[in-house]
Structures are given as structure tokens and as C-alpha cells.
Amino acid sequence: NAGVMQNPRHLVRRRGQEARLRCSPMKGHSHVYWYRQLPEEGLKFMVYLQKENIIDESGMPKERFSAEFPKEGPSILRIQQVVRGDSAAYFCASSPTGNEKLFFGSGTQLSVL
């Protein structure tokens, strides 16, 4: 059973471009969480999704950030018009239901030039 897959592993964007981060949860998992981690800081919750639904987006910035988890395919975290402050590691986690332990991916390191 493959783990949580995130791609790309590293993503470089120039200011003003769009960044798309993908997360394929473990087989059978229908709940996905996205977290952001700045260097030397802890994990900050961003959004929690179930298939086709956003359950909690209280950690998402109000502008430029969006997330989806369609019926088919991976979950996507989309950042429009990236700025240098968006540079961080973005981690995705999945769980089979809404109240079990999380399985994390290896993360996507976003660098904004």
C-alpha cells in the first residue's frame, strides 16, 4: 500500500506565477489535510477536505490560496500570484475517516524567486 504521495517534491516559481501542489492520499483514504511549515517553525494547519467537500478552511489565507479534492484524482493546493513569503514546505496528510491518525507525505518545498 503506497503511502501519501506529494508532487512535485521541489517547486520553483517566480513572483506572480501560480503554484499547484498535488497530493494523492493513501488508498481508501477520503480525508485530506494540508499544512504549511516555514523554516524552523511548526506545522500550521491550512485546510481539511473530504471528497468534493471542504470541511475546515480556517487556516487558509483569504486570498490567492484555494484547495480542492475532486471525486477522482489527487487533492490540489493552488497558490495564485505567489510571493516570496509563500516559500515554505507544504505537507499533505490523509486518513481513512475524519477521526483517525494521519499519514503524511514527504512534502513539497516551494521556493519563490
Place this chain on the structure above:
Amino acid sequence: DAKTTQPNSMESNEEEPVHLPCNHSTISGTDYIHWYRQLPSQGPEYVIHGLTSNVNNRMASLAIAEDRKSSTLILHRATLRDAAVYYCILRRDNYGQNFVFGPGTRLSVLP
């Protein structure tokens, strides 16, 4: 979400036991105590969780105080590969709850 308090950092010698404390004085009756750890340049990984009774698994033991206001993660014999940031998290057993990570404890293991 109920808050947890952990020391910023701890040190241990290799092959010795490590006790990582966590205070959660505002814990409620339905809050589970979860522990995760994050090795350098990796995503967090689940370690252990419990509700009231002490728990053991292949990675660690979790000792929960009788009043549940604190808990201790026990690594029985620390290895260099246990050097990581350890997070103690409370999670209500409700659908739709997210996991809120605090700053955690950075464990250094000395050879």
C-alpha cells in the same frame, strides 16, 4: 482546541531512555492524546495515541496521568535516528476535527 505545553528542547544520550513530557491541563473527557514526530526534512509520522490507559507499541510507550492533565512519551532506548521534533496533540473524537500542531519538543540524541 485544548492546548498542550511541551519543553522546547531536550537532550538524551544514545541507548538511554527518554521521557518527553506534555501538559494538557484543559483536556476534556473526549480528547485523545496523540504523539507525532518529524525527522529532519521529512513529513511528520504517527507515534502513538491514547485516551486514558497507558499504551505501548513498537515505537514507544505513552504514560497518561490519572487526572489526564499530563502525559509522557517514553522512548525506551534512544537511538540517533530518534532525533526529531516530537509533537503532543489533543484531538476530540469528533468528525470534522483538524489536527493542530504546536511547536513541539526538539529531541537531540548524543552518541
